[in-house]
Amino acid sequence: MRIADSREAVRMAFETLRTNKLRSGLTILGIVIGVATVITISSIISGLNNNVQAWVSTLGTDVLWVFHMPVIGVRPTAEMLARKKLTFDDVAAIRNLPHVVAADGGVRHVNPIFQAGIVGVKYGQKKAQGTLLQGDSVQVAEVADIPLIEGRMFTEDEDQRRANVVILGYDTAQQLFGNDSGLGKEVNIENNAFTVIGVFDKRKQPFGGGRNPDDNAAFFPINTFMKLHPEDAVTGGVWVSVKYDDPKNRNLVQDEVRELLRRRRKVHVEAPDDFEIFGPDSLTRLWNQLTGGLAIFMVAVSSVGLMVGGVGVMNIMLVSVTERTKEIGVRKAIGATKRNILLQFTIEAMTLCALGGVIGIAAGGIITLLIRLLLSALPATMSSMWAMIGFTVSCMIGLVFGIYPAWKAANLDPIEALRYE
Template identity: 30%
Template sequence: MELLENIKEAIRSIKSNWLRTILTGLIIAIGITSLVGMLTAIDGMKAQIEESFSGFGANNFDVRSKNLSGQSRTMEGVREKQFPPVSFRQASEFKDSYSERGLSTIYCWITGAAEVKRGSETTNPNTRIVGVDENYLLLKGLDLERGRNFSNVEIRYGNNVCLIGSEILTTLFENHEDPLGDYVSFFGNRYTIVGVLEEQGAVGGDSGADRNIFIPIENASRLDQTGNFRYTITASASDPTKMDYEMGQATGVMRQVREDRIGEEDSFEVIKSNNVGESLEEVAGYLRIGGFSIGFITLLGASVGLMNIMLVSVTERTREIGVRKALGATPKKIRQQFLIEAIVICVIGGAFGVLLGIGIGNIVASFVGPGGFLIPWMWMILSFVVCVIVGLISGVIPAIKASKLDPIEALRYE
């Protein structure tokens, strides 16, 4: 009951001086607005970017050979069981069976050290040759700058055609030359260029797809003289919200294709290929740290301002404190009264700051693209917890000062 009475008294004290309360609450509201606004904007932009990227990478998973390094590993004295790599025939069977559920693509890395020639021009021996099918560009999010994708006939019969990256175009062709219909040579064969990929760019000195040449997967399989090529299938989940279920279905299809017996472990791997989503989450994490740091610094300044105002309030109400002590109020009750008053002011300012922050955050996020209205419940709860902590920190020194006032000296204060 004492706590409830102190809360009522704190509210009565706040009502007696609305202007001071509003100005004090605004200090906290600005800090909370910066904190919630930044975090809401970051989450909103991340959600909209993920939605834009959902078609290539965020909702895909890979079905591939186990132990891609080709070297057996020993764990706790037990050598890991070796399984044969996924063959082109098995990958094709899986693609046909999975087509009822969604799209999938087969690809294989042939080499990363090819030398490509065109007349007298030659690339460095660092060109990557990749065998792909007609769905590869769609599922990997690659766009053509000019030309076209492989036709069904070219994929089926493995014609000598290719798609080249922007770096290959720059190395082998002059600015005024049209590469479409021209020829490049590698592996002793001549390939007709039917398309050029848009420049992708990459991080860390790697040119990504810009240094790649893509050939039909059937053509690539004919280059596999030793049977050492490792074919990977990337499948797109028909329902992104049921990724685990879709991966389970794909596992069942591949076990049937690979003829894995009941009770035996999978002779292949099914893993999420959400590199885009992981990278985006990593960037969003850094942005959240930055936003939280800026908001924390703003709240730190707000807490200093609140503490200053509460100290002034103690001075203004010295006579009131003396009367309370003369009527039997203990130092503990005086401390509680000022602490609760500081917390109530913080919570009022925090509630206004949360509403303002959510609005500003969603407005900022909407500049990235149209999306739904985001209500960050976690940040709202965190903000109110922070408000209580700020109120405690800001009110503790004024409360202690008020509780230590001598009642006789306080009553004499004018």
């Protein structure tokens, strides 16, 4: 087909739109809705993915976590809940492994119904409610790398003598002191006075909006924490965080930790591990599983709109063939082949759908912008890849649903077509 014929087909498509604005607009409405749905949902997923990736990166690429049962993406079984808990002796043993830089054993206070402790931190007449209480070894500074906005981390000496010192989370400090410094001030926690020696900076939130629960927390040296809740190390177990020397050594460190713990916990050779080792990438995998479900939902919803749009395009093209029967007869009489007519009407259908795709992409972009402006919890980011996919699919819809009307036009008998009134 000559370029001039292609241009004529595109021109005639726009002529159809111009002369039948309402009919053509309703025809491509399904395409617009389908593509706009793809762009909007993919933009939300893309924005959330970026936030989750940024949050996971703050957890480190050289960190492993060890716990007596899985806590990410798995519902614990009775066997998992009954497992022997990890201990501080396990933490000390892990520190001696060759590629381990630091290992922290942390214990968090929770109430009997497995919800965050509702303990309040008081300062004068002010109170921070629902504060988490957590004890850590001094090596938490090397493992977690949480920035302080003021003050310092606790020392080995403070841990050994069980000093009444505490580091507050960002939200806790804001509720108690506002914009004033909290350093050196005494706060009341469970009827005990603790001196504030530091305040952690605000932590990233994986989904953009809301507060991070760890920002409303009080962190103690582990031996100080054990004065308050010694039972938690037994009932809840110790959460072990391991920092190693090089990301390339992850598998080696994981194998060394597994072998060490199996030996210490006297796990038989043929028996599976009675503990779990995982890292920040486990969070990424879990999130990808969730977004995979959203992607399937997106495809299902958009497919309905695209199919409706495709049927509409087929309908208007069949009407167009009927209206232009005499024109087709004239074109055939002056030498147009079946191939010319077939390609002309196919390109016309694809042009209609492509226009619907462009409008859908624009509509999706506008919706994405509105979401960013009005809903901070949904940090939508428009994806150029999904925009291209939406446009390509809309063109394919035009090809699939436009081929039958084009075939019908191409097979009209020229003599009968010329006689058509």
